Amino acid sequence: MANVIKLKKGLNINLKGKATAKVSAANASKVYGLVPDAFWGMKPKVVVKEGDEVKAGDALFVNKLHPEMKFVSPVAGKVLLVERGERRKVLSVQVEAAAQQQYVDFGKKQVNSLNAEQVKAALLESGLFGYFIQRPYAIVANPDETPKAIFISAFSDMPLAADIDVVMKGNEADFQTGISALAKIAKVHLGVKPGSSLASTKDAQVTVFDGKCPAGNVGVQINHIDPVNKGEVVWTLGAEEVIFIGRLFNKGVVDLTRTVAVAGSEIKEPQYKQVLVGAKIGDIVAGNVKTEQKVRLIDGNPLTGMKTSENDFLLAHSTEVTAIPEGDEVNELFGWIAPRLKNFSVSRSYFSWLQPKSKEYVLDARVKGGHRHMIFSGEYESVFPMDIYPEQLVKAIIAGDIDRMEALGIYEVAPEDFAVAEFVDSSKVELQRIVREGLDMLRKENE
Amino acid sequence: MGLKKILDNLKPTFSEGGKLSAFGSLFDAAETFFFVPNETAKVRGAQIHDAIDSKRSIFFVVIALIPAILFGMYNIGLQHSLVTGGCTPDACPCADVWGNFLYGLAVMLPKIIVSYAVGLGIEIAVAQWKKEEVHEGFFVTGILIPLIVPVNCPLWILAIATAFAVIFAKEVFGGTGMNIFNPALVTRAFLFFAYPSMMSGDKVWVNGNYIDCINGAPAVDAVSAATPLGQLAAGEAVTASPMETIIGTIPGSIGETSVIAILIGAVILIWANIASWKIMLSTFVGGALMAYFLRYDGAQNFEWWEQLTVGGFCFGAVFMATDPVTSPRTEGGKWIFGFLIGAMAIIIRVLNPGYPEGMMLAILLMNVFAPLFDYFFVQANINKRAKRAKK
Numbered sequence: 124m125a126n127v128i129k130l131k132k133g134l135n136i137n138l139k140g141k142a143t144a145k146v147s148a149a150n151a152s153k154v155y156g157l158v159p160d161a162f163w164g165m166k167p168k169v170v171v172k173e174g175d176e177v178k179a180g181d182a183l184f185v186n187k188l189h190p191e192m193k194f195v196s197p198v199a200g201k202v203l204l205v206e207r208g209e210r211r212k213v214l215s216v217q218v219e220a221a222a223q224q225q226y227v228d229f230g231k232k233q234v235n236s237l238n239a240e241q242v243k244a245a246l247l248e249s250g251l252f253g254y255f256i257q258r259p260y261a262i263v264a265n266p267d268e269t270p271k272a273i274f275i276s277a278f279s280d281m282p283l284a285a286d287i288d289v290v291m292k293g294n295e296a297d298f299q300t301g302i303s304a305l306a307k308i309a310k311v312h313l314g315v316k317p318g319s320s321l322a323s324t325k326d327a328q329v330t331v332f333d334g335k336c337p338a339g340n341v342g343v344q345i346n347h348i349d350p351v352n353k354g355e356v357v358w359t360l361g362a363e364e365v366i367f368i369g370r371l372f373n374k375g376v377v378d379l380t381r382t383v384a385v386a387g388s389e390i391k392e393p394q395y396k397q398v399l400v401g402a403k404i405g406d407i408v409a410g411n412v413k414t415e416q417k418v419r420l421i422d423g424n425p426l427t428g429m430k431t432s433e434n435d436f437l438l439a440h441s442t443e444v445t446a447i448p449e450g451d452e453v454n455e456l457f458g459w460i461a462p463r464l465k466n467f468s469v470s471r472s473y474f475s476w477l478q479p480k481s482k483e484y485v486l487d488a489r490v491k492g493g494h495r496h497m498i499f500s501g502e503y504e505s506v507f508p509m510d511i512y513p514e515q516l517v518k519a520i521i522a523g524d525i526d527r528m529e530a531l532g533i534y535e536v537a538p539e540d541f542a543v544a545e546f547v548d549s550s551k552v553e554l555q556r557i558v559r560e561g562l563d564m565l566r567k568e569n570e
Numbered sequence: 571m572g573l574k575k576i577l578d579n580l581k582p583t584f585s586e587g588g589k590l591s592a593f594g595s596l597f598d599a600a601e602t603f604f605f606v607p608n609e610t611a612k613v614r615g616a617q618i619h620d621a622i623d624s625k626r627s628i629f630f631v632v633i634a635l636i637p638a639i640l641f642g643m644y645n646i647g648l649q650h651s652l653v654t655g656g657c658t659p660d661a662c663p664c665a666d667v668w669g670n671f672l673y674g675l676a677v678m679l680p681k682i683i684v685s686y687a688v689g690l691g692i693e694i695a696v697a698q699w700k701k702e703e704v705h706e707g708f709f710v711t712g713i714l715i716p717l718i719v720p721v722n723c724p725l726w727i728l729a730i731a732t733a734f735a736v737i738f739a740k741e742v743f744g745g746t747g748m749n750i751f752n753p754a755l756v757t758r759a760f761l762f763f764a765y766p767s768m769m770s771g772d773k774v775w776v777n778g779n780y781i782d783c784i785n786g787a788p789a790v791d792a793v794s795a796a797t798p799l800g801q802l803a804a805g806e807a808v809t810a811s812p813m814e815t816i817i818g819t820i821p822g823s824i825g826e827t828s829v830i831a832i833l834i835g836a837v838i839l840i841w842a843n844i845a846s847w848k849i850m851l852s853t854f855v856g857g858a859l860m861a862y863f864l865r866y867d868g869a870q871n872f873e874w875w876e877q878l879t880v881g882g883f884c885f886g887a888v889f890m891a892t893d894p895v896t897s898p899r900t901e902g903g904k905w906i907f908g909f910l911i912g913a914m915a916i917i918i919r920v921l922n923p924g925y926p927e928g929m930m931l932a933i934l935l936m937n938v939f940a941p942l943f944d945y946f947f948v949q950a951n952i953n954k955r956a957k958r959a960k961k
Contacts, residue, residue, distance in 0.1 A: 136618070282618070352959035419610070421617050430613040447618065451608045454574050458606030459625040459706075466621035472630050472842045473621055488610040492623020493602060493703045496747025499627060500899040501846070514899055515948050530952040545616040549624050550747070555615045 125315070125322050128347050130334025132508040134469060134543050136282040138425065139483035140446075142384035144289050145394040150409050155198045155401040156206070156215040156436035157183050162194065162253050164262025164566070167213045175202045180227030180249060180377040183216040189266055195250030197379040197399040199225040215436060218401075226376035234304045234372050239269075242307045246368065249377050254364040254439065258342070258351050260566045261537035261559075270309045270358040272349060275302075275327070276341040277362045278316040281424040281542070284339070285384035285442045289395055290363055291321070292382075297369030302327050304368055305360070314344035334508060336426075342540040346509040351535045361440060381442065385411060387425070388485040389418040389446035398437060405433030407444050417449035419488045426542040427555070430488075450487025458491070466491075469505075469547050495550040503544040503554075511535060513544055517554060520561030525568050528561055538562075577601050595697040599704040624706060624746075627844050631710045634838040634845075635889065637831035638717060642824040643674030646721055649821055678824065681716035684725045688732045689715075696741050707746030707895075708736065714754035714889060717825025718882065718930075719761060731760040751937045752896045755930050762930070797821050798880040799919065803926035808872050808880075815879040826885040836888040845892035848901065849908040853887035854878060856912025864920045877916055886929035887912065896937045903943035911936045 159167035166187040171177060177200065182193035200221040206214040229249050237245075246252040247266055255264035255273075264270070278287045291298060298321075305311050306326040313327040316339070322329050330348055332338045341359045351357055363381055370378045379400040386393040391411050398407050404420060412418055422431035423441045437444065455463060467475045467484040475484070503513040511532040519527040538555035545554040577600075583590050584597035601607075602625070611617045647670025689708045697704040715732055739756035740749045798808045798815060810820045818828025826832075839845035861877040878884065891897060891911050898907045911932045918928025925931065 138618075350955075350958065352955070354959070419617065425617040428617060430611070430617065449610060451610050453606075453608055455606040456573075456604060458621075458623070459603075459629045463621060468621040470620070470622040470627070470843060472626055472844070486618040488617050489606070489619065490609050490611055491606055491619050491621050492625065493607060495624045495705060496745065498624050498707070498747045499844070499894045500897070501901060504901065510951070510954075512900065512948050512951055515944075530955065531948070532951075532955055542616055546618060547620045547622070549620070549622045549627055551619065551623065553612065553615050556612070559614075 125329040125331050127317070127331040127333060130332065130338045130343070130347075130508040132505055133335030133338060134506045134547065135280065135335045135480075136426070136467065136486075136543075136546065137480065137483050138282040138447075139388040139485050140386050140390050140393045141283060141483075142285065142289075142386040142393040142395055142443075144286075145392075146289060146292070146382060147394065147396060149396040149398040149402060150406045152220065152399075152403040152406040154203055154217050154219050154403065155196070155200075155399060156217040156403075157194060157196065157401050158215045158436055158438055159184060159194070159213050161438035161440060162186075162263045163256075164260060165192075165194075165253065167194070169205050169213060169216060171202045171205075171216065173202050173204060176200070177202060177218060178225045178227045179379075180229065182250065183218070184213065186253070186263065191247050192252055192263075192266060193248065193250045194253050195227075195377055197377075197401045199223070217436075226378070229371060229375050229377070231375040232372045234300055234307070237304070237307055239307045239309075242304050245371065249371050251364070251367050251371060251377065254367070255358045255360055256440075256537070257356055257358050258345065258537065259356070259534035260562045262562075262566065264358045265356070268356050270356050271351075272310040272312055273305050273308060273358045273360065274312045274314070274341050274345050274348070275305075275360050275362055275365060276314040276339055276344055277319065277321045277324075278314070278332075278339045279424070279442065280316075280336040280339040281426050282336070283384065283386040283443060283445045284424050285382065285395070287316075287319070287321070287362055289384075290382045290442070291366075294366045294369070297366045297373055298362070299324060299326075299369065300373050301365035301367070301369035304372055305365065309358070312344070312348050314339070314341065314348075337506075337540060337543050338508060340537075340540050342535065342537050343508050346511070346535055350510070350532075353529060353534055355534075361442065363442060364440075381437075383407065383437070383441065384443040384445075386443060387421075387445040387447050389413045389416075389448060400437060400439050402437045403433070404431050404435050404437060404444060407437065408433070408446065412446055417452065418446050419449045421445045421447065425486070426546060427539040448485065448487040450489040453487060453489065470549070490551050492549065492551045494552070497548075497550050497552060499549055502547050502549060503541075506543040506547055507540070509535065509540065513541065513554075517541075517552070517557055517561075520557050520564070523564065525565060528565060533558075533561055533565060536562075573604060577604065592698065595702070595704050596694050599694065599697075602703070627842075628706045628710055630842050630844050631839065631889070632713055634835035634842075635710075635713055635717070635825070637834040638825040638828060638885070638889075639678075639713065640671075641818055641828040641831040642717060643678050644671045645818060645827055646674030646677050646824060647671055648674075648819060677721060678716060680725055681719070681723070681728060682713065684729050685715040685732050686712040688729045689736045692733060692736045692741065693745075696745070700745075702745070705746035707740075708753075711735075711740075711753045711757075714825075715757045718754060718758050718823050718885070721824055723761065727761065727765055731757045731764070734760045747895055749895055751934055752890055752893045755890055755934055755937075758930050759934060797926070799926040802872060802919070803923065808876075810880075812873070812876055812879065815876065820880075822880075823882060823885075826882040829879050829884050832884040832888050839888065839892065845888070846894070846897065846904050848904040849892045849897055849911075850887050852905045852908030853891050853912040856909035856914075857883060857887075857916050858912070860913040860916040861920075864916060877919065881919070881927045882929040883912075883915060886915070886933055890929075890933050891936070896940060898940045898943045900944045900947040902947040903940065906943045906946075907936055907940055910939070 167184040168187045186192040198220045203219040204217040257264040303326045311327040421428040507513045516531040538558045541554040735753045735757040739753045816829045861874040865874040914932035915928040
């Protein structure tokens with residue numbers, strides 16, 4: 124019987140437009156783009172030239188800091204463009220898809236016969252290693268280190284997040300193979316939701332997390348299972364990325380097909396689409412976005428995602444594409460006193476607490492308040508289910524006090540762990556940005 | 571959306587480079603007063619936000635204060651009638667609720683206007699200078715100040731005290747959210763120490779023609795009425811019955827007399843989750859325990875629990891101690907903070923012959939210690955992490 128951990132703190136945000144279980148293939152994109160920024164902490168060195176022919180699984184760029192770490196093309200075709208921004212920063216490497224898909228053959232392998240080094244080498248070569256995120260720092264993992272453990276959260280309870288049961292359908296065998304492969308590198312912890320069929324996964328220590336959002340955050344799960352101490356390293360991986368690894372060993376190819384949720388109040392028919400990493404957002408949401416008002420497209424869920432557009436490419440770790448109203452043309456009169464019945468709030472100065480829990484809200488992208496110093500206390504704590512003082516940690520980051528950041532547990536967190544706190548904050552502090560800056564500051568200091 | 575259009579048209583005039591850019595932060599304050607800002611989320615970070623903002627939270631504190639304000643106005647008139655009318659509460663003119671209220675309103679309104687004008691004026695000037703938005707914290711402070719000063723406090727002294735508190739207790743620390751001391755209490759403390767004859771504590775309620783006092787002219791027919799705490803300090807028997815102290819028809823600072831009105835405010839604050847119930851509860855527990863231990867000191871006819879109903883105890887516990895900025899940030903710290911405020915207030919009242927009232931000093935003292943209480947809890951967390959790392 125799996126260990127069950129109940130979490131009291133947190134907040135479920137019930138948004139309108141959840142994806143129904145309908146799964147279909149998205150329109151094939153003409154051009155796919157791999158965005159290096161999605162692999163935070165990695166310095167890309169482009170290894171292809173415009174005009175080169177590549178197969179799915181051929182490297183487009185490598186990590187300058189660890190050249191053996193490759194980042195591979197999701198499709199076969201011709202390299203169309205290496206898009207660069209200021210100071211020649213690589214923004215994306217774009218590949219024009221060929222009519223016929225060809226895959227680099229990495230060879231099928233029996234996971235049981237491999238050792239840790241062989242698994243690692245296979246992942247580095249096939250470009251899947253880059254999907255590991257390590258803690259501390261929440262950056263691409265360092266292949267020279269051996270992690271204390273590998274943590275995988277097999278569910279997300281973020282608003283509009285993809286349902287793991289839909290994503291997993293038909294991929295169960297690959298998922299198990301992926302887990303078994305990872306278990307060769309280090310102990311694997313799998314966090315699942317109550318009643319999940321994944322509780323019977325082999326080669327992993329399964330823990331059930333029963334609580335509100337962000338209980339599905341791997342950071343929260345690490346904090347409750349085996350927290351990261353100074354000097355220790357753990358790796359994390361998304362559940363769907365485990366499937367990629369399983370496919371690599373079972374089929375011998377890199378198949379970066381994801382089942383992403385296309386959801387949100389501004390999506391006509393919320394559903395799941397099977398797409399490749401790097402697909403054009405426009406092709407994923409084609410004809411499915413409402414046009415009555417200005418819409419904000421988000422790569423990811425509305426709490427941790429990033430604003431995107433139809434011309435951008437699906438980022439490597441994204442499991443959803445969501446659409447919400449932009450809201451910049453909404454002018455609410457006397458917001459400080461009007462009842463504002465349609466709004467959702469944890470504060471009982473609004474009336475959303477009187478509504479049934481099943482009520483779905485349409486939230487737009489407005490910040491809905493002025494930026495202030497932290498005034499009200501206890502807001503972050505109430506939605507932060509980790510044994511860490513979030514407010515004090517954020518203040519230490521703002522002050523640039525490295526020692527205090529360390530003492531308060533910055534090694535254990537990633538920006539996404541502060542997403543719900545950022546949502547409820549009445550002072551509208553950009554917590555995720557601050558935490559990201561703190562992690563980068565610390566990394567620079569320790570390098 | 572006519573109003574929106576007008577504001578949009580005016581915006582360039584008040585923006586950087588416009589003719590009236592010196593009043594930019596005033597315009598900004600007005601704009602956000604009318605409309606929820608429609609700034610949208612940045613590219614990275616949470617794309618959706620809770621509808622709550624500090625403006626709404628802070629105005630809910632003002633709403634919670636309304637019962638105390640209204641009762642305070644009525645009580646001004648009532649106390650005036652009791653003395654000048656030479657009657658009992660049963661006979662006219664004391665029974666003229668409406669008349670008493672209007673009298674109180676006439677006394678109170680200038681104080682509210684002065685407090686807001688001085689405080690907001692400074693806030694807006696500082697915001698303009700620092701090129702920030704005007705923070706709404708003063709909306710609470712500005713109404714708290716008239717409620718905790720004596721009714722006969724001349725307006726010019728009130729203006730000086732307010733200016734002192736806003737500048738030296740708040741803005742020098744960086745504005746709302748960064749201050750160490752509760753600004754409203756600093757106003758009172760300033761009056762207490764700078765103008766002790768106005769604020770001796772035992773006879774805060776000098777009845778007379780208050781409206782004359784607006785000009786600072788001493789009222790000729792001033793009659794002193796001692797507060798229950800003043801009587802206690804003097805070793806006299808308390809004349810007010812427990813019922814009167816709970817309803818609030820006794821002399822005292824304007825907002826503090828009615829326990830019922832304050833408790834209505836407390837319910838609003840706790841219900842909206844704006845003030846910490848932990849601080850309120852622990853303040854009452856601390857005060858009750860200390861009053862119980864010290865019950866043999868002082869007037870014999872005064873029960874220990876009556877200590878909690880007189881003076882500024884309730885008002886302080888509900889509206890002053892719970893100021894989120896100057897109270898501890900950790901939940902554990904809040905328990906200690908409140909408990910010690912309650913205990914300290916009673917100690918000052920009972921054991922210190924100099925000060926009949928101890929609530930203000932107790933809260934200001936604990937404001938200083940709030941970071942220390944946080945330190946215990948945060949340090950425990952740090953130690954736990956350090957210990958875990960060593961294993």
